[in-house]
Amino acid sequence: MGNTLRVGVLGCGNVGAAVIRLLHDHAEDIERRAGGPIEVTRVAVRERSRARDVSLPSGAFVDDPVAVAEAPDVDVVVEVMGGIEPARTAILRAFERGKSVVTANKELLATRGTELFEAAAAAGVDLLYEASVGGGIPLxxxxxxxxxxxxxxxxxxxxxxxxxxxxxxxxxxxxxxxxxxxxxxxxxxxxxxxxxxxxxxxxxxxxxxxxxxxxxxxxxxxxxxxxxxxxxxxxxxxxxxxxxxxxxxxxxxxxxxxxxxxxxxxxxxxxxxxxxxxxxxxxxxxxxxxxxxxxxxxxxGAGGDPTAVSVVGDLIELARAEAALRATMIPPPGRATRSLVSLEGLPAQYYILMRVADRPGVLAAIALVFTEHLVSIKSVWQEGHGDEAQIVLITHRAAERALQACVRDLGLIDTVEAVASVIRVEAGQP
Amino acid sequence: MGNTLRVGVLGCGNVGAAVIRLLHDHAEDIERRAGGPIEVTRVAVRERSRARDVSLPSGAFVDDPVAVAEAPDVDVVVEVMGGIEPARTAILRAFERGKSVVTANKELLATRGTELFEAAAAAGVDLLYEASVGGGIPLxxxxxxxxxxxxxxxxxxxxxxxxxxxxxxxxxxxxxxxxxxxxxxxxxxxxxxxxxxxxxxxxxxxxxxxxxxxxxxxxxxxxxxxxxxxxxxxxxxxxxxxxxxxxxxxxxxxxxxxxxxxxxxxxxxxxxxxxxxxxxxxxxxxxxxxxxxxxxxxxxGAGGDPTAVSVVGDLIELARAEAALRATMIPPPGRATRSLVSLEGLPAQYYILMRVADRPGVLAAIALVFTEHLVSIKSVWQEGHGDEAQIVLITHRAAERALQACVRDLGLIDTVEAVASVIRVEAGQP
The missing domain is CATH 3.30.360.10 (Dihydrodipicolinate Reductase; domain 2)
Incomplete structure (x- = not known):
């Protein structure tokens, strides 16, 4: 793993606090993907005394954003304070000291973007801004x-x-x-x-x-x-x-x-x-x-957490550029701590279509099978067409294993001609 | 601008031919974004004699993909031939010679991906594969x-x-x-x-x-x-x-x-x-x-042209990595050959809502205004509510300038109480 990338954050509102928390909470994953640790060393805030929901030593908070941009223990700058000044001056100072900047500041980019991009190019550093449009959406x-x-x-x-x-x-x-x-x-x-x-x-x-x-x-x-x-x-x-x-x-x-x-x-x-x-x-x-x-x-398109994901994505890109890492990121097998699990134990809702004889007692026999396997039925419809009927069921969430056992036993009922279809049902919007 | 990146393409089917055409047709834009020209020097094909819709000298076509991967005038390899072999061997040979590879081959990645990523990492080169899932969709x-x-x-x-x-x-x-x-x-x-x-x-x-x-x-x-x-x-x-x-x-x-x-x-x-x-x-x-x-x-998610866009996106990333260019890509002002145009001359369809007195002749007076400004009406509805009526119009495509003139003149008709809303209408699906 490479050297630590030391980050100075300008602004500790919604987005700034979310960036600091994300870098802390996902530190291990981020370190693996960035090729080294990413650590917040300085934060510029308006009121130093205010309590904040981030775990940083109180000495990390300073009130001058330009001082953070110039601080020797800051390698790259995250600008999430908004507005034109002092954000613009702080970013230009960071460039002068050879530091790349990640910004979420759409107002500044849409007003002084040309100046900033030219200054970054002249200094041979990066200005990244995924978070400036569409919050967490990769755009x-x-x-x-x-x-x-x-x-x-x-x-x-x-x-x-x-x-x-x-x-x-x-x-x-x-x-x-x-x-x-x-x-x-x-x-x-x-x-x-x-x-x-x-x-x-x-x-x-x-x-x-x-x-x-x-x-x-x-x-x-x-x-x-x-x-x-x-x-x-x-x-x-x-x-x-x-x-x-x-x-x-x-x-x-x-x-x-x-x-x-x-x-x-x-x-x-x-x-x-x-x-x-x-x-x-x-x-x-x-x-x-x-x-x-x-x-x-x-x-x-907005919100502290989604926007912070875009900021941290840009920081990881900068960290990889500093470490001159290649783009290929798939870790070799064995490094991951998780494993694949089989479908059997996973719960899902199911739709089941059966063709049955249109005789009394069919539904009771079917219901009994579900009860035996502890799969509960959410809704059921029966439609007759002469001698034949269709029964459609939607279950509550049940494990694949229990559902498969149900389907097997349903096929054994003599009035059930066929279990025609079994389709998983997605519960709702994400 | 940097050195030319010389590309060997393995396979000249739907996707391969589209990649070659895209690199040719958009050469100027691609050179600017990549920091140097990207040029196809070798193409591995099954039948060398077949006519193809790509403008390359016939000497560029060879029948051995491994030879293309190893050719001294090939810096990076694009693998769009599909299947496991000989694609796998050709890619491994490219890695051994220090060449990065862009592939669209989902079958190969989903079967031998681990071997390939390890080989790329060991050789210190890249294996990029945006095109392997979702065709032209950035995923x-x-x-x-x-x-x-x-x-x-x-x-x-x-x-x-x-x-x-x-x-x-x-x-x-x-x-x-x-x-x-x-x-x-x-x-x-x-x-x-x-x-x-x-x-x-x-x-x-x-x-x-x-x-x-x-x-x-x-x-x-x-x-x-x-x-x-x-x-x-x-x-x-x-x-x-x-x-x-x-x-x-x-x-x-x-x-x-x-x-x-x-x-x-x-x-x-x-x-x-x-x-x-x-x-x-x-x-x-x-x-x-x-x-x-x-x-x-x-x-x-498929198709030659969309998939080729993903392949070329990966190639541009490789070219920038070779040239060690920074990520910032916004060109300084003045380099672009296009300019902003004003809304005035742009054509659009419009929805217009007017409140009018419910008297005979209102619609005729309105229609006359549109005729005078050569804006043609696609559909019109009139709804009375006692003395007042609402008229809703949708126009055919008309220039903003002509539409604004219409709106001004509609306001001068004494039976038109108000032009309440003007909203542009999107014609259809993209």
């Missing part, structure tokens, strides 16, 4: 690396969870915009001043970052025309539904005649469009490539 | 890099396009399995011998590869229990529909008590599950991480 790396061989024709993204939550409530519950906004605020999905979300400013910053990668063209937030959703009424939602559409706020970037168009506005999407079923506060970006066709990336 | 890199800081709890994937196409036909058209299979064969989605697809063998190989990454545990195809879909009947599909489910063939890997379970079988998914709306031959994998929550990656 920057797939666009920049996996799809690097293709030409992007268009991206269409639901990149703001607040407005998607509001539009979902308006669509599914018939709420008005003010009521849906109030509910979003109550649940913590919207801030007290919701302007940046509902007027599309947040989405415009993300559109600028995505467009910069997708089209190799520096796009800043002020270049992105935007419309918000505060004026959308229940009658628009209702008409959209009647016409087969769903209203979503989207960030669009597309190659058009003469150049590239980047913009944020509400749009009516056909109900069968892949983005139409992205509900609640989830985010998703549909990327259309010339050769690859449509690719969609979906997940939680 | 390996997001799992291995973006989510490397998290612990994967579970993945559930629709990873076989043939069976997903068949199940879509059965669900949407009420087809029987044999009829849906015959249609899939007619369209080229299924092979003449469909066993590997419909019995879940192909999905099991992909499940093994994904599980190996997700759980740091070497899983081979023979470790994966599987059930196919050939026995599923129209009555199962119909019952599933009535109960609120859709039947899909899925590859599942999950952390369970005592270890990891990996398997392939049909499952009933609730209709609101993110995988339930993955239709036709599309693939998608839902990954659930401890911290990141659900992440879904969706796209074309």
């Amino acid at each position: 920057v790396r797939p666009l920049r690396e996996s799809l690097a061989g293709d030409r992007i024709i268009r991206f269409t993204g639901i990149v703001n969870g607040t407005t998607n939550y509001i539009l979902t409530r308006m669509t599914e519950d018939g709420s008005s915009f003010p009521d849906a906004l109030a509910e979003a605020q109550r649940l913590g999905y919207a801030e007290r001043d919701p302007t940046a979300d509902v007027e599309g400013v947040d989405a415009a910053a993300k559109a600028a970052i995505l467009a910069t990668i997708a089209f190799d063209l520096p796009v800043m937030v002020d270049d992105v025309p935007r419309e918000g959703i505060s004026w959308i009424g229940p009658e628009d939602i209702a008409f959209a539904g009647r016409l087969g559409y769903v209203i979503k706020l989207v960030a669009i970037g597309e190659a058009v005649e003469g150049g590239v168009s980047v913009r944020v506005h509400p749009v009516m999407l056909p109900k069968e469009h892949p983005l139409a079923s992205v509900r609640e506060s989830f985010n998703a970006v549909l990327i259309e490539g010339e050769k690859v066709g449509p690719v969609m990336l979906y997940g939680r | 390996v890199r997001p799992l291995r890099e973006s989510l490397a800081g998290d612990r994967i709890i579970r993945f559930t994937g629709i990873v076989n396009g043939t069976t997903n196409y068949i199940l879509t036909r059965m669900t949407e058209d009420g087809s029987s399995f044999p009829d849906a299979l015959a249609e899939a064969q007619r369209l080229g989605y299924a092979e003449r011998d469909p066993t590997a697809d419909v019995e879940g063998v192909d999905a099991a190989a992909k499940a093994a590869i994904l599980a190996t990454i997700a759980f740091d545990l070497p899983v081979m195809v023979d470790d994966v229990p599987r059930e196919g879909i050939s026995w599923i009947g129209p009555e199962d599909i119909a019952f599933a529909g009535r109960l609120g489910y859709v039947i899909k063939l899925v590859a599942i890997g999950e952390a369970v008590e005592g270890g990891v379970s990996v398997r392939v079988h049909p499952v009933m998914l609730p209709k609101e599950h993110p995988l339930a709306s993955v239709r036709e031959s599309f693939n998608a994998v839902l990954i659930e991480g401890e911290k990141v929550g659900p992440v879904m990656l969706y796209g074309r």
